[in-house]
Amino acid sequence: MKKKVKLIDVADAVGVSAITVSRVLRKPELVSEAVRLRVTEAVARLGYVPDPAARALASARTDVLGILIPSVTNNVFSNVLRGIYDRVEGLPFNIQLGNTRYSLLEEERLLGVFSRQRPAGLIITGLDQSHRSKTLLAQADCPIVQIMEIGGDPIDMMVGFSHRDAGRGATRHLQERGYRRIGFLGARMDPRTQRRLEGYEQAMKEAGSFDERLIVTTHRASTVTLGCELLGELLSRTHEIDAVFCNNDDLAIGVLFECQRRRISVPDDFGICGFNDLEMTAVANPPLTSVRTNREEMGRRAIEMLITRITGEPIDDPVVDLGFEIVARQSTAGPIAREGRASA
Amino acid sequence: MKKKVKLIDVADAVGVSAITVSRVLRKPELVSEAVRLRVTEAVARLGYVPDPAARALASARTDVLGILIPSVTNNVFSNVLRGIYDRVEGLPFNIQLGNTRYSLLEEERLLGVFSRQRPAGLIITGLDQSHRSKTLLAQADCPIVQIMEIGGDPIDMMVGFSHRDAGRGATRHLQERGYRRIGFLGARMDPRTQRRLEGYEQAMKEAGSFDERLIVTTHRASTVTLGCELLGELLSRTHEIDAVFCNNDDLAIGVLFECQRRRISVPDDFGICGFNDLEMTAVANPPLTSVRTNREEMGRRAIEMLITRITGEPIDDPVVDLGFEIVARQSTAGPIAREGRASA
DNA sequence: TTGTAAGCGTTATCAT
DNA sequence: ATGATAACGCTTACAA
Secondary structure (H helix, E strand, C coil): CCCCCCHHHHHHHHCCCHHHHHHHHHCHHHCCHHHHHHHHHHHHHHCCCCCHHHHHHHHCCCCEEEEEECCCCCHHHHHHHHHHHHHHCCCCCEEEEEECCCCHHHHHHHHHHHHHCCCCEEEEECCCCCHHHHHHHHHCCCCEEEEEECCCCCCCEEEEECHHHHHHHHHHHHHHCCCCCEEEEECCCCHHHHHHHHHHHHHHHHCCCCCHHHEEECCCCCCHHHHHHHHHHHHHHCCCCCEEEECCHHHHHHHHHHHHHHCCCCCCCCEEECCECCHHHHHCCCCCEEEECCHHHHHHHHHHHHHHHHCCCCCCCCEEECCCEEECCHHHCCHHHHHHHHHC | CCCCCCHHHHHHHHCCCHHHHHHHHHCHHHCCHHHHHHHHHHHHHHCCCCCHHHHHHHHCCCCEEEEEECCCCCHHHHHHHHHHHHHHCCCCCEEEEEECCCCHHHHHHHHHHHHHCCCCEEEEECCCCCHHHHHHHHHCCCCEEEEEECCCCCCCEEEEECHHHHHHHHHHHHHHCCCCCEEEEECCCCHHHHHHHHHHHHHHHHCCCCCHHHEEECCCCCCHHHHHHHHHHHHHHCCCCCEEEECCHHHHHHHHHHHHHHCCCCCCCCEEECCECCHHHHHCCCCCEEEECCHHHHHHHHHHHHHHHHCCCCCCCCEEECCCEEECCHHHCCHHHHHHHHHC
């Protein structure tokens, strides 16, 4: 292994001082063109690459963007990640990913690890940080974006949407399509799922059809298999039910499969609405209604907001509402559809 | 923002030198118990946390484990990641994740970024690194694990399975169940997919039923929707076909959905075999046969191998074959099933 | 525009 | 068992 090329080696080769080489690399406009060209050439020729540790130590800053998400397997977050990696491509930043596993304690720990590195920026999931985490964030002295949802006072910046409104919107959609006894299936029950449930409850109360027995939740992670099970649980409680709002599409697909097995006709006898609008929903049989949320865009915007602040530009609005969209498909065509057919 | 607590501050508080505090933190057995206790107490009381940049600069080593995977959205890799994060939990290492987007050039670039940090270990996906990447890896001077597949000479260590054998095994399974005209649907066509295709070709040739027209591939990323499309393409070429081996489960689910729409009876008229055994396959209608590969275990083992080497212990075998398992479900019950019924 | 000097916070090395 | 001193490779602050 050949010896490492240092700043001073480049400087010696060109006949300038180390700081000049450093300047060429970071602030080329401060160096005369003649010197700049010679230095650039030498850097390339010698294959010099800066040592990030030395840089971090000397400048009290790194090129690290710390990202904290609660799960690496959940589709939702991998979509956000894709947006993040997309937007950061070609920029001189390094993504450092932390997996909190939906644990506030792990979030605190990772925040500690991250802040010691003096990151250039931080992205953190949700609004519900612990007190200690908030303290750490306040001391982090770098721009911070909370992603996935909006609401309350931002620590610094936010990009997301209202899960409460989305839950209410989905439930209303089912109501508008003529369903009355609408169940709620929820897995994981993280803060965002809980707010979707709140939205559901509000819509059901507004329609005067709220009934606790229609709500089935579990702290287990959501899977397709779990969707099958939860529908079973719901039906074992009552058969007076004509639709479900699933807190995500995995559950919804599971519910659809289970309906197929039980010969429950969707959407005629039973409406299904999912959440997240995974691509699969559009090609299921029948295609599933879902709530589309722009997760890649969320990742991209979060990075953009960080960069804007890192470069010292002003932010127009620290809170960005990306909204959501109910994508109505056949799975919620409604019991109305049957009446239509009956009268035809 | 209160001033940062440094090693020397702790040392002054206890009345020892900085290096002694450093020793207590890294090699406590070298320090007398009396001093050790006082130092530990002071560290806790003052809230001292080491600066990773200073550490890295002084010791020429970091606690970074660099991971290079081709996609953050692909289920397969998020499963591996989960295993990695699982196994590393509680250990004094930091995961640094790089997303190569299936690009050898991006892989090279990230490898450059990573090796400059003097990582404690590296995990890289697959066997097909570029020449330059191999040079960088050779110079990295840390343990390296290639994951996902095995074959050829390991750069250092390997954990995975033979995709060729798995492709051959899946195809044979279909043949054993009585299917003859078996199609192959492939997306992305990364090296591992290509080797699965090779296995398929081998099995088809061995059975004397190889036909190029039965192979439909695309470089697009695999999705459920794409599975629908690829089946359409295959059927537009020929209707003399009684099964498909899909290079992953997303495609397989899409094929199933498309069969439902076209009223093609699975498994009676058409067998479907997927790959990866996502949990969803078990609850589809009918449940889908797939090839199970233990991806979480792969992540865990990779970390274990790194750690073993980092701690200087010997590795029993640098190449770990995790194998695969054909999980036979109803979707490949075979045309035989119909004969059975017919004769009943 | 370029350079000098003094750190940045830790660990390696060599003493004691 | 503990300490003094010199790196580690770069940037900041100030000077020329």
